[in-house]
Amino acid sequence: MSIFKPFTFDTVASINCEWGAARRLGDILAAWTDRRNLLIVTDKFLHNAGLLDPAKASLEAAGFTLSVFDDVVADPPEAVLYQCVDQAKTVKADVVLGLGGGSSMDIAKLAAVLIPSTQALSELYGIGKVKGTRLPLVQIPTTAGTGSEVTNITILTTGETTKMGVVAQQLYADKVILDAELTIGLPPLITAATGIDAMVHAIEAYTSRHRKNPLSDALAREALRLLASNLVAACEDGKNRTAREAMLLGATLAGQAFANAPVAAVHALAYPLGGHYHIPHGLSNALMLGPVLRFNLSAAAQLYAELADVLLGPSNATVTSRATRFVEFMDDLMNRSGAPRRLRDMKVTEDSLPLLASDAMKQERLLQNNPVELREADALALYKNAF
Structure with missing residues (x-):
């Protein structure tokens, strides 16, 4: 008789844990994908503070064309996701990189799904409602907390005080990069x-x-x-x-x-x-x-x-x-x-x-x-x- 109940365990495809990895991000991603039109999803504080600069320099040196969406806010509303998807479609992004806290990574997940999808966002809420595939997705956390980089969940604010979640296998990232250097100086x-x-x-x-x-x-x-x-x-x-x-x-x-x-x-x-x-x-x-x-x-x-x-x-x-x-x-x-x-x-x-x-x-x-x-x-x- 088995000592374990039947169970399923799912997680992301790859985790790279390395101090200073963001400084050589271009080499890491260039070895992983032939796609070069990359959308970075982040927030204005991180962008304006220069935290993205080493990663951007490395990516550009490796031949990536970058577009930065930095309008993510805490507890992001649906409108932020729509803006992100619109920008990605305008620049014809073919890879999505979430860089920041849980909100940035959550928006990156759903953006990667919605950019190539014909589904409406309202159809995605719940468990297992996402159909088809998504764009390649990379996640880089800058705080040690949410775990969003390795979860298949996104939470959006849908009203004044209400939130709804999307839970789907497609939200697991292809690649997670853990660079603790990015968390230095966190208050x-x-x-x-x-x-x-x-x-x-x-x-x-x-x-x-x-x-x-x-x-x-x-x-x-x-x-x-x-x-x-x-x-x-x-x-x-x-x-x-x-x-x-x-x-x-x-x-x-x-x-x-x-x-x-x-x-x-x-x-x-x-x-x-x-x-x-x-x-x-x-x-x-x-x-x-x-x-x-x-x-x-x-x-x-x-x-x-x-x-x-x-x-x-x-x-x-x-x-x-x-x-x-x-x-x-x-x-x-x-x-x-x-x-x-x-x-x-x-x-x-x-x-x-x-x-x-x-x-x-x-x-x-x-x-x-x-x-x-x-x-x-x-x-x-x-x-x-x-x-």
């Missing part, structure tokens, strides 16, 4: 928020009720080990190469884990905070992680105990004791990271908590993965706990 607060976001991905993948499997578990454990042991160092010294490399790899491993074993209540409760208060996604997760860990503690005790062993070393203590130590460790780590810990610190008003709870319940795709069933009254209690 401490962004380092903390994105790092905690990545740890949430690892924890929720490890405790997910659906599609959790031995590969996602192994990736989640190693991701959490790398992230937890380097977060504070990366926050305290933004030029710490060892810490930066560990954080970037950890975020990618966590992304591979949760792309296969989906996230749950922390994310479900985080999304309304982004929608109503425009709190960055990583910070939203940081604010809700502690309350949700405590809410799930009894049901997820065995799994939390296993993660405690990863972070704190093996112990002969009881499962309950080790699980509790894990939750306490994560609370302490978030405190030391300098990330905000209370909703009131982010200008969330107490009278809005019922609305947030109501909106969180719309995230059924995520809530079904939580170790414990979560009702609207529970969601409200968790927001109050975090307030």
Whole structure:
């Protein structure tokens, strides 16, 4: 009899992890594809700050013709995607490169699909709705957090406060380039928020009720080990190469884990905070992680105990004791990271908590993965706990 339940594990085709890889990007991509009309999808801050300059110089030296779309914003609306696709079609781009945070990489994914497609965007929302192929897609993250470079998910803002997702095999990149040099100088607060976001991905993948499997578990454990042991160092010294490399790899491993074993209540409760208060996604997760860990503690005790062993070393203590130590460790780590810990610190008003709870319940795709069933009254209690 098999010891494993049947499972499927999908991920990107290729990962290149190399300090300074962006400086020789032209050579890397020229050896990979004969196409030379490349669209870079990024944001104005990165573009204006010159972060793209070494990569652009290398690409141009290798014979690539470049067009830069730099209008990506946080929580991008559909209009940004349409603008990106229009620009790509105008310049006849035949390769798409996402360079930046999760929003830039998310737009790059869907742009690569829509540029050659006859499908309307409205037909793509949901799981497995994308038909046909896409343009070749390369992803280069500049933060260590979202894991978007290795996921097959794109989230778009579809209204004032609502978001919708596209989940499809076609959104997995052909090539991911991890160059931790690009994360040097990331401000401490962004380092903390994105790092905690990545740890949430690892924890929720490890405790997910659906599609959790031995590969996602192994990736989640190693991701959490790398992230937890380097977060504070990366926050305290933004030029710490060892810490930066560990954080970037950890975020990618966590992304591979949760792309296969989906996230749950922390994310479900985080999304309304982004929608109503425009709190960055990583910070939203940081604010809700502690309350949700405590809410799930009894049901997820065995799994939390296993993660405690990863972070704190093996112990002969009881499962309950080790699980509790894990939750306490994560609370302490978030405190030391300098990330905000209370909703009131982010200008969330107490009278809005019922609305947030109501909106969180719309995230059924995520809530079904939580170790414990979560009702609207529970969601409200968790927001109050975090307030």
